[in-house]
Amino acid sequence: MAEPLSIPFNKPSFAGNEQAYIAQAIANGHISGDGPFTKQCHRYLEAALDVPKALLTTSCTHALEMAALILDIQPGDEVIVPSFTFVSTVNAFVLRGATPVFADVRPDTLNLDETRLEALITPRTRAIVPVHYAGIGCEMDAIMGLAEPHGIAVVEDNAHGLFAKYKGRWLGTFGALATQSFHETKNFQCGEGGALLINDPQVIERAEIIREKGTNRSRFFRGQVDKYTWVDIGSSYLPSDVLAAFLYAQLEAREAIQGGRERIWTTYCHALSDWAAEFGVTLPTVPPHCEQSYHMFYLLLPSLALRTALIAHLKARGILAVFHYLPLHLSEMGQRFGGQPGDCPVTEDVSDRLLRLPFYNSLSDGEQAQVIEALLAFDWQPARD
Numbered sequence: 001m002a003e004p005l006s007i008p009f010n011k012p013s014f015a016g017n018e019q020a021y022i023a024q025a026i027a028n029g030h031i032s033g034d035g036p037f038t039k040q041c042h043r044y045l046e047a048a049l050d051v052p053k054a055l056l057t058t059s060c061t062h063a064l065e066m067a068a069l070i071l072d073i074q075p076g077d078e079v080i081v082p083s084f085t086f087v088s089t090v091n092a093f094v095l096r097g098a099t100p101v102f103a104d105v106r107p108d109t110l111n112l113d114e115t116r117l118e119a120l121i122t123p124r125t126r127a128i129v130p131v132h133y134a135g136i137g138c139e140m141d142a143i144m145g146l147a148e149p150h151g152i153a154v155v156e157d158n159a160h161g162l163f164a165k166y167k168g169r170w171l172g173t174f175g176a177l178a179t180q181s182f183h184e185t186k187n188f189q190c191g192e193g194g195a196l197l198i199n200d201p202q203v204i205e206r207a208e209i210i211r212e213k214g215t216n217r218s219r220f221f222r223g224q225v226d227k228y229t230w231v232d233i234g235s236s237y238l239p240s241d242v243l244a245a246f247l248y249a250q251l252e253a254r255e256a257i258q259g260g261r262e263r264i265w266t267t268y269c270h271a272l273s274d275w276a277a278e279f280g281v282t283l284p285t286v287p288p289h290c291e292q293s294y295h296m297f298y299l300l301l302p303s304l305a306l307r308t309a310l311i312a313h314l315k316a317r318g319i320l321a322v323f324h325y326l327p328l329h330l331s332e333m334g335q336r337f338g339g340q341p342g343d344c345p346v347t348e349d350v351s352d353r354l355l356r357l358p359f360y361n362s363l364s365d366g367e368q369a370q371v372i373e374a375l376l377a378f379d380w381q382p383a384r385d
Contacts, residue, residue: 006318006319006320007318007319007320007358007363007367007370007371008320008358008360009320009321009322009356009358009359009360010184010185010358010359010360011360011362011363012184012189012191012360013360013361013362014249015249015250015252015253015256015257015361016249016252016253016256017249017252018245018246018249018250020249021037021245021246021248021249022242022245022246024037024245025037025241025242025244025245026242028241030241031240031241031242032238032240032241033236033238033239033240033241034218034221034238034241035241035244036241037241037244037245037247037248038056038238038239038241038244040244040248041054041056041195041244041247041248041251042054042055042056044248044251045180045195045197045251048163048254049170049172049173049197050170050173051172051173051197051198051199052198052199052200052201052204053197053198053201053204053207054195054196054197054198055195055196055198055207055208055211055237056193056194056195056238056239056244056247057193057194057195057196057211057237057238057239058192058193058194058236058237058238058239059088059181059183059192059193059194060088060157060159060179060180060181060182060183060194060195061088061091061092061194062194062235062237063179063180063194063195063196063237064088064089064091064092064093064129064155064157064179065092065095065235065237066196066207066210066211066237067092067155067177067179067196068092068093068095068096068098068127069096069210069233069234070177070203070206070207070210071126071127071153071155071177073093073096073097073098073126073127074096074097074098075096075097075098076097076098076099076124077093077096077097077098077099077124077125077126077127078098078099078100078101078122078124078125078126079093079098079099079100079101079125079126079127079128079129080100080101080103080117080120080121080125080127080128080129081093081100081101081102081103081129081131081328082102082103082104082105082111082112082129082130082131082133082347083102083103083104083105083327083328083329083330083334083339083343083344083347084104084105084110084131084133084325084327084328084344084346084347084350084351085131085133085157085325085328086159086325087328087331089129089131089157090328093127093129094333098126098127099124099337100328100334100337101120101122101125102328102329102334102337102339102343102344103116103117103120103344104116104343104344104345104346104347105133105344105346105347105350106346107346107349107350108285108287109133109134109136109138109285109286109287109290110133110134110350110354111130111131111132111133111136111137111138111139112130112131112138112143113346114138114139114142114143114146115142117142117143117146118146121146121150121152125150125152126152126153127152127153127154127155128143128146128147128152128153128154128155129154129155129156129157130143130154130156130157130175131157131159131160132156132157132158132160132161132164132171133160134160134284134292134295134296134298135160135161135162135164135171135187135292135293135294135295135296136161136164136284136285136286136287136290136292136293137161137164137165137166137167137171137290138156138166139166140166140167140169140174141167143174144174144175153175153176153177154174154175154176155175155176155177155178155179156171156172156174156175156177156178156179156197157178157179158171158172158178158179158180158197159179159180159181159183159186159194160181160186160293160295160296161292161293161295162180162186162187162188162293163187163254163258163293164290164291164292164293165290165291166289166290167289167290168291171293172197173197173199174199175199176198176199176200176203177196177197177198177199177200177203178196178197178199179194179195179196179197180194180195180196180197181193181194182194182195182247182250186295187257187258187261187293187294187295187361188247188250188251188254188257189246189247189250190239190243190244190246190247190250191243191246192239192243193239193243193244193247196211205219206232209231209232209234210232210233210234210235210237211234211237211238212234212236212238213230213234213235213236214230214231214232214233214234214235215228215229215230215231215234216228216229216231257361258293258294260361261293261294261295261359261361262294264294264297264359264363264368265292265294265297265359267365267368267372268297268357268368268372269283269284269297271372272299272372272375275375275376276299279302279380280302281299281300281301281302282299282300283299283300284297284298295359296356296357296359297356297357297359298324298354298355298356298357299354299355299357300350300353300354300355301353301354301355302353303352303353304352304353306353306380307323307352307353307354307355309378309382310355310375310378311323311355313374313378313379314371314374314375317370317374319358319370319371319374320358321355321356321357321358321371322355322356323351323354323355323356324351324354324356325351326351327339327344327347327348327351329343329344329347330348357371357375358371
């Protein structure tokens with residue numbers, strides 16, 4: 001018998017002009033940072049999102065680290081982050097000496113629970129970092145309404161949510177700063193990459209300095225100074241223009257990429273709705289005031305045992321489905337900051353039950369049909385026993 005077709009969880013893919021633009025970047029003779037394609041990406045993001053400044057970075061992690069530097073986070077400061085997120089969200093601030101305060105998430109969207117936020121704010125709170133999970137917007141009106149009277153900065157971790165909206169407004173444009181990811185698992189990708197979106201014009205110049213190793217090199221290239229020098233702390237956060245060339249080709253294909261991902265998401269949703277209702281599986285929740293980015297499609301299984309059994313069932317059919325974040329407050333590092341079982345009960349619950357299905361730009365109709373067929377064929381009884 002032939003081996004079943006292997007369907008990965010993720011697969012990077014071309015959108016059109018990636019190879020041609022990479023060749024052009026090399027021919028330009030500028031493959032280091034801030035070359036022609038980097039600047040084109042900056043202009044594209046600034047125009048598309050109507051933000052004062054966008055700066056490409058080597059990763060979303062580095063964009064978050066830049067945000068912590070711009071905000072001058074110091075030892076003893078507190079930063080509120082959801083426990084249900086990737087470690088970079090918290091590491092960027094811990095690196096500056098901050099104490100993370102772990103927030104639980106909503107049971108519907110799995111976003112930071114804004115109703116529990118006020119109780120976490122203290123006089124030491126310097127920043128709140130909402131994560132737009134699966135590209136579905138957090139309740140930004142409530143979050144901003146709590147942050148602004150206290151003078152607390154909001155940094156949106158928008159790794160999942162490029163070109164999604166909350167109440168008609170782009171995600172990444174609410175906080176003073178926001179971060180994007182262009183990792184190969186994201187809708188728009190260049191292997192490794194990110195961006196810092198700057199909504200507060202007063203910090204643009206300092207952001208440029210931090211990104212350029214603490215020098216005023218950007219001002220030098222604009223002819224504003226006759227030489228550049230070391231003026232602040234910083235590091236090297238510039239991606240190669242080769243990566244920017246790849247990314248620009250992806251951004252150019254925005255409508256095709258987003259349209260394809262919408263079809264994949266909608267197909268999963270329609271095909272699995274009755275099955276999910278029958279077996280107690282929860283599908284993603286998208287509030288009516290949110291326009292999502294179609295970043296992922298996940299299932300919330302009734303139990304950890306059923307998730308484990310379903311992963312094995314799919315793997316036996318050549319399909320890779322994966323879980324997601326483990327609760328940060330229960331990690332080895334999280335416990336050093338005082339995290340204990342029961343602190344974030346929703347996070348602890350959904351982390352055990354969430355399963356992400358294969359979802360990538362080039363996922364074919366046939367591949368998706370195989371995933372759906374395999375799910376519908378799952379035998380629930382042995383896993384329940």
